[in-house]
Amino acid sequence: MNCIGFRKYIGAFADGELDVALNLEALEHLNMCPTCAARVEEITVLREALQRGYADVKASSALRARITSALQREPIAGEPRGQRRSRRRMIYRLFLPVAVAASLFVAFVAWPRANGPHTDVALATLAADARFQHRTCVALRGMRHHDASLPRDPDGMARVLGRELGMVVAIPDLTADGFALIGADRCGIRGRVGAHALYRAEATKLNLSLFTVHRPARLASFRFGSTADEVYTSGDGELQTVVWNHGAETYVACAPLSAEALRRLVDEVRLSAADGRVRPVLAAVSGFDLAARLFRRDSALSLQN
Amino acid sequence: MRERFEVLAMPHLDAVHRMAFVLSASENEAEDLAQETYIRAFRAFDRFELREYGPRPWLLRILYNVFFSARGRKRLEPTLLDDVDFDHFADEIDQAPAVPVSVETINWDHFDEELKEAVAELRPEYRGALLLWAIEGLSYKEIADVCGCALGTVMSRLYRARQVLGRRLRDYARERKLSTERFDE
Numbered sequence: 472m473n474c475i476g477f478r479k480y481i482g483a484f485a486d487g488e489l490d491v492a493l494n495l496e497a498l499e500h501l502n503m504c505p506t507c508a509a510r511v512e513e514i515t516v517l518r519e520a521l522q523r524g525y526a527d528v529k530a531s532s533a534l535r536a537r538i539t540s541a542l543q544r545e546p547i548a549g550e551p552r553g554q555r556r557s558r559r560r561m562i563y564r565l566f567l568p569v570a571v572a573a574s575l576f577v578a579f580v581a582w583p584r585a586n587g588p589h590t591d592v593a594l595a596t597l598a599a600d601a602r603f604q605h606r607t608c609v610a611l612r613g614m615r616h617h618d619a620s621l622p623r624d625p626d627g628m629a630r631v632l633g634r635e636l637g638m639v640v641a642i643p644d645l646t647a648d649g650f651a652l653i654g655a656d657r658c659g660i661r662g663r664v665g666a667h668a669l670y671r672a673e674a675t676k677l678n679l680s681l682f683t684v685h686r687p688a689r690l691a692s693f694r695f696g697s698t699a700d701e702v703y704t705s706g707d708g709e710l711q712t713v714v715w716n717h718g719a720e721t722y723v724a725c726a727p728l729s730a731e732a733l734r735r736l737v738d739e740v741r742l743s744a745a746d747g748r749v750r751p752v753l754a755a756v757s758g759f760d761l762a763a764r765l766f767r768r769d770s771a772l773s774l775q776n
Numbered sequence: 777m778r779e780r781f782e783v784l785a786m787p788h789l790d791a792v793h794r795m796a797f798v799l800s801a802s803e804n805e806a807e808d809l810a811q812e813t814y815i816r817a818f819r820a821f822d823r824f825e826l827r828e829y830g831p832r833p834w835l836l837r838i839l840y841n842v843f844f845s846a847r848g849r850k851r852l853e854p855t856l857l858d859d860v861d862f863d864h865f866a867d868e869i870d871q872a873p874a875v876p877v878s879v880e881t882i883n884w885d886h887f888d889e890e891l892k893e894a895v896a897e898l899r900p901e902y903r904g905a906l907l908l909w910a911i912e913g914l915s916y917k918e919i920a921d922v923c924g925c926a927l928g929t930v931m932s933r934l935y936r937a938r939q940v941l942g943r944r945l946r947d948y949a950r951e952r953k954l955s956t957e958r959f960d961e
Contacts, residue, residue, distance in 0.1 A: 482931065482934055482935055482938065483916075483931065486909065486915075486916070486934075488915065488916050513942070514938065517910070517938065517941065517942075518909070518910045520888065520891055521891065521895070521906070521907070521910035521911060522910060522911055523888065524888050524891055524892050524895075525794060525798070525892075525907070525911055528793070528797050528798075529793065529794070530789045530790050530792075530810065531807075534789070534793065534807050534810060534811070535786070535789060537807075537811060538786075538789070538810065538811050538814045539782070539786075541811055541814070541815055542778060542781070542782065542814065542815070543778070545778075545815060545818055545819065547778070
């Protein structure tokens, strides 16, 4: 693909809308063409500027109250108000015992997976976005796009990034798994700026990304099951992405590993409060929902185990 | 049903209000639009199916219809004269003159207010697509669903909106004798 051929795809590439084959062709071109890479970057910067410009446009509490009040006055669709009341009473008398039994049954069957296909689609979209961001960072900035202004030690990186982004960030030590930390920067998924830790395994030449991002809006409505960590894995044949949940947060890791290997790596890193092998350093972030959290492996505790 | 609607829909009020504000450029009108959107959504809630995109695109689509209905334009109005369909979009790009491109790019950090002014000057259809892309983070398919147009139309509107904004702000920088700073990491 040359510059003329790439021109028609610049917007779609920057927006993560190309299929895998075209995406790879585009990345190959961008690796060699700083001009086109600059144009892609301009689109990303424009999006961030627009987000910044309209960030403070929010609905007032007065508007919320007004809408709630207006909804209270709205009749339920399909029935006059009087008939609906008497019909509801009849429904409760006749069907309540059956409805209660049915809901208990449904809850038992659905537990622990509280969400169905809509969560899967939202997670799949998040995973696809993460893969795109991983590729974009590598293609446009290289794996070593460590922000030179950040300290070189993991603690220092975490401290500065956390202060700047308004969150407590921890950079996990993955050397036991063969991955060396080579940098950290401010990146995001779909334009939502967060923290990006980059790792590389020299033996296998594999690159791994761990993202801390604000929870995408499309996941805001979903409540994940809380009885067990639900791990969602997806891949496109080249990159695997793992999205997993613990408590109220969602986490994202992306690497060209097999699904099994990435999940095993993730399992090592995930919070495991029961056995004390890992300890969460990241606290809840006010004002944002996290889409990924970075943990610190407590090496002292690991040795004891 | 009312409670279920509120649980599902109210978390997206900020998004609906923000889009209403962008489309109307008026806080008062934005609030009216938002309220009308929620009332219409509630009335249609018994027919709503929680599809893969969730309630937010559904609410934004209703808002889009409310806004353009108020201006006497149907939702499925033929696309703007300079919209193109998907098949012709690539041709249009190919035929555009190759503008010499410099590695230097606009540093948008200096142009927050000017950027918003430039956005306000865009046609509502372009404004809507641009903000659905940039702020709501919708995919092309979701934007097409909200706007009731074809995928190629979305791509075309985004392309044009970005072009207009870029041109507008480069002109502004030139008029004010501001340099377009290199975008450095």
